[in-house]
Amino acid sequence: MGAWLTPEEWTAVLLSLRVATVATLWSLPFGLLVAMxxxxxxxxxxxxxxxxxxxxxxxxxxxTGYLLLLTFGRRxxxxxxxxxxxxxxxxxxxTGAVLACAIMAFPLMVRAIRLSIEAVDRRLExxxxxxxxxxxxxxxxxxxxxxxxxxxxxxILSFAKALGEFGATITFVSNIPGETQTLPxxxxxxTQIPDGEAGAMRLVLVAVAISMAALIGSELLARxxxxxxxx
Amino acid sequence: xxxxxxxxxxxxxxxLDAEFASTGGLTVLFGRSGSGKTxxxxxxxxxxxxxxxxxxxxxxxxxxxxxxxxxxxxRRRIGYVFQDARLFPHLSVRHNLVYGTWFTRQRQAVAxxxxxxxxLGIGHLLDRRPSGLSGGERQRVAIGRAxxxxxxxxxxxxxxxxxxEARKAEILPFIERLRDEVGxxxxxxxxxVAEVARLATTVVVLVDGRVVRSGQARQVMASLDxxxxxxxxxxxxxxxxxxxxxxxxxxxxxxxxxxxxxxxPLLDRPxxxxxxxxxxxxxxxxxxxxxxxxxAQNILPGRITAIGRTDGPVVDVQLDCAGDLLIxxxxxxxxxxxxxxxxxxVFAIVKSISFADGSDMGSSA
Numbered sequence: 001m002g003a004w005l006t007p008e009e010w011t012a013v014l015l016s017l018r019v020a021t022v023a024t025l026w027s028l029p030f031g032l033l034v035a036m037x038x039x040x041x042x043x044x045x046x047x048x049x050x051x052x053x054x055x056x057x058x059x060x061x062x063x064t065g066y067l068l069l070l071t072f073g074r075r076x077x078x079x080x081x082x083x084x085x086x087x088x089x090x091x092x093x094x095t096g097a098v099l100a101c102a103i104m105a106f107p108l109m110v111r112a113i114r115l116s117i118e119a120v121d122r123r124l125e126x127x128x129x130x131x132x133x134x135x136x137x138x139x140x141x142x143x144x145x146x147x148x149x150x151x152x153x154x155x156i157l158s159f160a161k162a163l164g165e166f167g168a169t170i171t172f173v174s175n176i177p178g179e180t181q182t183l184p185x186x187x188x189x190x191t192q193i194p195d196g197e198a199g200a201m202r203l204v205l206v207a208v209a210i211s212m213a214a215l216i217g218s219e220l221l222a223r224x225x226x227x228x229x230x231x
Numbered sequence: 232x233x234x235x236x237x238x239x240x241x242x243x244x245x246x247l248d249a250e251f252a253s254t255g256g257l258t259v260l261f262g263r264s265g266s267g268k269t270x271x272x273x274x275x276x277x278x279x280x281x282x283x284x285x286x287x288x289x290x291x292x293x294x295x296x297x298x299x300x301x302x303x304x305x306r307r308r309i310g311y312v313f314q315d316a317r318l319f320p321h322l323s324v325r326h327n328l329v330y331g332t333w334f335t336r337q338r339q340a341v342a343x344x345x346x347x348x349x350x351l352g353i354g355h356l357l358d359r360r361p362s363g364l365s366g367g368e369r370q371r372v373a374i375g376r377a378x379x380x381x382x383x384x385x386x387x388x389x390x391x392x393x394x395x396e397a398r399k400a401e402i403l404p405f406i407e408r409l410r411d412e413v414g415x416x417x418x419x420x421x422x423x424v425a426e427v428a429r430l431a432t433t434v435v436v437l438v439d440g441r442v443v444r445s446g447q448a449r450q451v452m453a454s455l456d457x458x459x460x461x462x463x464x465x466x467x468x469x470x471x472x473x474x475x476x477x478x479x480x481x482x483x484x485x486x487x488x489x490x491x492x493x494x495x496p497l498l499d500r501p502x503x504x505x506x507x508x509x510x511x512x513x514x515x516x517x518x519x520x521x522x523x524x525x526x527a528q529n530i531l532p533g534r535i536t537a538i539g540r541t542d543g544p545v546v547d548v549q550l551d552c553a554g555d556l557l558i559x560x561x562x563x564x565x566x567x568x569x570x571x572x573x574x575x576x577v578f579a580i581v582k583s584i585s586f587a588d589g590s591d592m593g594s595s596a
Contacts, residue, residue, distance in 0.1 A: 123317055129304040130276055130311040131380040132334035138305075141330070145321045228321065 005206070009199055011178050012186035013206055019094060019182055020162035023102040024155050027109055031154060034106075035113035057107040061167025068100055068172040096173035097180050101162035108161055109154040116150020117143070149225050156218035160211055183207055232383060232416055234258070238274055238284030238294070247271060247281075247440040256432030257410045257417040259448070267440040268420045272386050275418060276311050277304035288384055305334070310377030310415075312387040316369040318361035324372050325357040331380025342413065347375045350412075351405055367398035371405060378413070385409070388420045403429055407594045424465035428452060428509040429593040452509075453556035455539040455547045466547065467511035467591075468558045474504045483528075483583065490552035494528040495586045507593045512547060514585035515559035518578045519569050529581040533557065535573050538566065550579055 005013065037043075038050055056064050072079040072090040082088040090096035120143055128138040166184040173180040175189060187203045190196035237250040247267040251258075260268040273279045275286060277293065280301055286294040288309070293302045310331075318327050328344060348354045351371045361369060370390050377385055387406070391399045403426075410417060410430065421427060427434055431448035436457070444451055449469045451457060458466040470493075472486035477497060484498040486506055498506065522530060533552035541547075546566055550557045557579055565571065586592060 121317075123313070123315075124319060126278055126304070127311065127313060127317040128319070128330070130278070130307075130309060131331035131376065132305050132308065133330075134305055134334070137334065141333075142319060142321075 005202055006199065008177060009186060009203055012181050012183055012203065015094060015097075015178070015181065016163055016183035017210070019097045019101055020159050023098045023105060023162040024109075024158045026098065027102040027106055027158060028151075028155065031106060031109040031113055031158070032151070035110045035117055035154075038110065039114045039117040053110050054107045056104050056168075061104060061165070062171050064104060065100060065168035065171025068096075068103070068168065072096070072099065072172075090173070092173050092176060092180060094173075094179055097169050097182060100168040100172045101165045102158075104165045104168050105158040105161035109158040112154035112157055113147065113150045116147040116153075119150075120146050149222050152218060152221050152225065156214055160214055163207070163210060163214075232289045233287075234275070234384060234416060234418070235285070235287040236271070236275060238271070238281040238286065240270060240274060240279065240281035240284070242270060242279075245270075245440060247274075249435075249437065249440065249442050251435045251442055251445050253416060253418065253433055255414075255416045257406075257419055257430050258433040258435060259427045259431040260418060260420045260435050260437060261422065261427055261431075262437035263422055265439075266437040268422075268437055269388055270440075271437070272311075272388050272418060272420050275384070276309050276386055277302060277307050278311075291383075308335075308381065308383045310380055310382030310385045312370070312373050312377050312385065312390045314389045314392050316361075316366075316373040318364075318369060318372060318376070320361055322361075323357070324353065324359050324361065324364070327361065327372060328353075328357075328375050328379050330376060335381045342378055342381075344379065347378050350378075350408060351375045365398070366394050367401050370394065370398075370402055374405065374409070378409075378415075382415060385415050385417045386420075387417060389422070390419075391421075391423070391426060403593065406430055411594060424458070424462060424467075425509075425591075428467065428469055428591065429507070449556065453549060453558055455537055455549055455558070463545070463547075463560070464513060465511070466513075466558055466560070467509045468556050470508045470510060470555050470557075472506050472508050474498060474500055474502050474506055476502055488555055490533065490555035490557070491529075491531045493531075493581070494583045495592065496583065498592065505594065508586070509591040510557060510581055511585065511591070512558040512560040514581055515557060516580040517548065517550075517559050517561055517565070517569075517571065518580060519571075519575070521578060522580060525580065526582075527580045528583045531555075531557070531579045531581070533577060533579055535571060535575050535577055538571065538573060550577065552579060 034053055038046065070076055074080065074083065074091045079091060090099050125138050125142055128142045133141065164184055169182060170185055175181050175185045183203060187200050190200040190203065232255060234253045238247065240247045247270050249267065249271055260271055262268050270279065274281050281294065281296065283296050284294060292300050293307055294300060319330065322330065328347065351374060353371050353375060356364065356368055356372065364372065391402060407430065419430060427448065433446065434448050434451040435445040436443050436451065444454065453468040470488045470490060472488040472493065475485045475487040477484050482497045483494045486493045486495055486508060493508065531552045533550040535548060536551045537549040539547035544562055545560050546563050548559045548561055548571060550559065559579060
């Protein structure tokens with residue numbers, strides 16, 4: 001495969017996989033928390049949180065990318081603060097691509113997890129409580145196992161979305177080979193240069209293969225979990 | 232261990248305003264659906280939070296709204312067997328059973344796994360998933376799961392309601408053993424007279440969110456206005472008897488009660504066993520003279536203590552037979568023509584085959 005793809009193309013594929021994986025894993029705890037808040041929480045500002053989370057789904061990706069640039073750019077207040085205090089830089093780094101992908105994929109992850117939380121029979125949680133389980137233990141031993149299919153679905157959706165994210169990423173962190181040039185950016189670049197079609201086609205095939213593998217993998221996993229929780 | 236409940240709780244337009252106490256044994260909260268039984272049970276378990284009231288279990292205050300005390304459900308150590316079992320679908324039967332032990336200190340244990348499995352006969356189910364169990368099996372596992380959490384009180388909310396008669400008959404003996412052998416106080420929610428008759432030590436009758444009557448099962452079941460409408464067919468008094476002997480030649484057993492000796496279809500239990508007998512009011516015939524030459528085998532002398540009022544054809548009559556209370560249903564015409572009046576000595580006649588299906592004979596606490 002290494003010989004089949006040029007080193008540049010290979011770099012883009014690996015970078016995309018890394019960005020999508022890291023984005024998915026980092027957004028998981030936040031996604032779980034927000035899904036829990038939206039599904040179960042009763043607090044002022046819940047509708048606002050709901051809207052905010054879903055915003056990247058409806059905004060043009062370029063707008064999201066530009067807003068990220070305005071917030072997390074080197075000269076922007078938040079970006080500057082993070083760089084000065086913690087040495088975390090997003091602008092024009094692969095970490096920025098992770099942030100852009102994570103935010104673009106976040107609504108999909110939250111939606112999937114939230115639906116599964118809403119489907120949980122709360123009477124089972126009550127039963128666990130009468131058996132002496134503290135609410136935190138109820139979450140870990142009852143709620144979490146029951147929403148596992150939703151979490152897996154959310155992660156797969158998030159991964160797939162992150163893999164294909166283009167607009168926000170290119171606007172926020174540009175298209176730097178080896179740093180921020182993900183699979184979609186690489187395909188886009190190849191379609192812009194003479195004789196790039198063959199390379200673009202190779203990357204398209206790789207993208208299709210990865211996406212299908214993710215789908216099949218999630219299906220198998222979902223079936224196994226389904227069987228395990230006996231639903 | 233004593234349980235003391237006094238709460239006022241509003242839920243929409245429904246007001247639950249109930250007070251009762253239990254000193255152990257099995258207390259049935261009896262009433263129709265919508266009378267507030269489950270709300271009351273949930274308040275005891277800590278699954279709802281009453282607006283006003285006090286709930287005390289032994290020396291633990293579970294709720295005292297005046298002092299702002301509300302012990303959350305997971306710290307009450309009250310086992311709850313729900314009508315729909317609510318087993319955890321993602322855990323095996325074994326893990327369902329031991330779930331509660333993960334959160335209890337060992338020295339508080341009321342029973343170990345082997346005992347519970349033996350008591351409930353669920354050893355062969357341990358590696359199964361709840362989805363593969365029958366309704367009766369599920370309910371038994373649910374009871375075992377509640378027991379394994381070492382509760383100080385066991386709540387059972389119509390645990391038999393979703394089961395057919397055969398499954399009910401399969402589980403009732405387990406609940407009797409729970410009451411008689413394990414010794415945890417039980418609060419049992421039910422609207423089935425047969426279950427009250429079979430299981431109750433104490434009965435608390437709820438109507439529209441209020442306790443209209445409470446007391447010893449024998450007393451409450453023998454009160455005249457206990458049963459209304461369709462339930463009158465189920466009316467009947469309870470006798471605590473002892474198995475005095477068998478007459479295998481006739482396939483009969485002899486029960487001894489203060490009221491007298493009763494012949495019932497052969498019981499497969501050893502002589503000396505306590506047996507609680509329900510005598511349905513409609514199965515009791517009254518005679519004003521000692522009857523002679525009857526096929527009915529059970530004749531109990533007594534005295535009329537109360538006569539119910541009704542405009543219909545059937546009247547409930549309460550008798551005292553040497554301290555045992557019986558109820559008989561007779562026609563209003565018989566009351567007038569015999570005549571039957573309070574204080575008159577009578578003979579209660581009960582056919583042995585009234586007890587043929589065995590469902591009215593349980594073990595006695």
